[in-house]
Amino acid sequence: MxxxxxxxxxxxxxxxxxxxxxxxxxxxxxxxxxxxxxxxxxxxxxxxxxxxxxxxxxxxxxxxxxxxxxxxxxxxxxxxxxxxxxxxxxxxxxxxxxxxxxxxxxxxxxxxxxxxxxxxxxxxxxxxxxSSEDNLSAISRSAAKFIDDHYSENISLSVVANKLGLSSSYLSTKFSQDMGMGFVDYVNKVRIEKACLYLKQGYYKVYEISEKVGFNDTKYFTKLFKKITGYTPKKFMQGEE
CATH class of the missing domain: 3.40.50.2300 (Response regulator)
Structure with a gap:
């Protein structure tokens, strides 16, 4: 047609x-x-x-x-x-x-x-x-953009859903479908990527970087960093990545 x-x-x-x-x-x-x-x-x-x-x-x-x-x-x-x-x-x-x-x-x-x-x-x-189904790509991109801009803050699924005028359950399901990973996994991915940049600069201590990228618990940050990158923050900072 x-x-x-x-x-x-x-x-x-x-x-x-x-x-x-x-x-x-x-x-x-x-x-x-x-x-x-x-x-x-x-x-x-x-x-x-x-x-x-x-x-x-x-x-x-x-x-x-x-x-x-x-x-x-x-x-x-x-x-x-x-x-x-x-x-x-x-x-x-x-x-x-x-x-x-x-x-x-x-x-x-x-x-x-x-x-x-x-x-x-x-x-x-x-x-x-x-039809909300028509806006899936825009929804996911907007959510990802918000996460990228606010990763250092106390960000949550409900906060982003509220910004977009959506229910948390709807955003969670559609974000996972579009992005190939869950909301929390994406937030952690962004935060660890930012942490890698800080570590390569060599200006900050691990606990300072942990706080800069949105983690209040340095031990949890270290554990998650190793899970995602395969290295502890200190090893990564020493250039063994």
Missing amino acids: SKKVLIADDEELVRSSLSRYIKNHCSSVDQIFEAGDGGTALELMIKNVPDIVILDVQMPVYTGIDVMRLSKESGLAPVFIILSGFNEFEYAQQAMHYGAREYIMKPVRAAELAALVNTFADGEESQKPE
């Missing part, structure tokens, strides 16, 4: 080059619309009802997030792919809340974007407004 795509970006060169690439590499796409601002994007969505909408976060009139919100209020439910120059949890969280399927950092690789368009156009239906 043929699909319609809308590309909204205030940079004309980006917009036109992506449009050409998708036209040449996405056989199931038969119509491509372009918008240079959020207001035009919303008008084109209402008029043409595209199946896939590629939105820049920062645009005149309405931001990409605003367009998602307003389109949802209008009853439109396309597949949203967000383009952003902002690697911030807040933007990803808002995009996920309004149904983003993908959140891609600029500069965008046209081949990567075309592959996503083909995936959504050939194999998946447009989003249903109330």
Whole structure:
């Protein structure tokens, strides 16, 4: 079945080059619309009802997030792919809340974007407004981003779930499915990776690093570090990794 795509970006060169690439590499796409601002994007969505909408976060009139919100209020439910120059949890969280399927950092690789368009156009239906299943990738990436930014704090599953507006049980199950490991395992992995960086610097004592990466118990930190890396922190710091 043929699909319609809308590309909204205030940079004309980006917009036109992506449009050409998708036209040449996405056989199931038969119509491509372009918008240079959020207001035009919303008008084109209402008029043409595209199946896939590629939105820049920062645009005149309405931001990409605003367009998602307003389109949802209008009853439109396309597949949203967000383009952003902002690697911030807040933007990803808002995009996920309004149904983003993908959140891609600029500069965008046209081949990567075309592959996503083909995936959504050939194999998946447009989003249903109330379907959480459609947001699994965005949910997991947002949770992981929050962990990466707050690993040194007293972080927990319930804290992250609350930030994302999800139940702890739902986030736990979906995070494990998407990431291939449990929530606690991922937190520990991030913390130990950060600890390795501190140890290589050679500036801090083991107990100081333990505290810096979010552990209150140095003995537990040492035990976990050896379990994950195969070395004690002291051996690792001595360059025997």
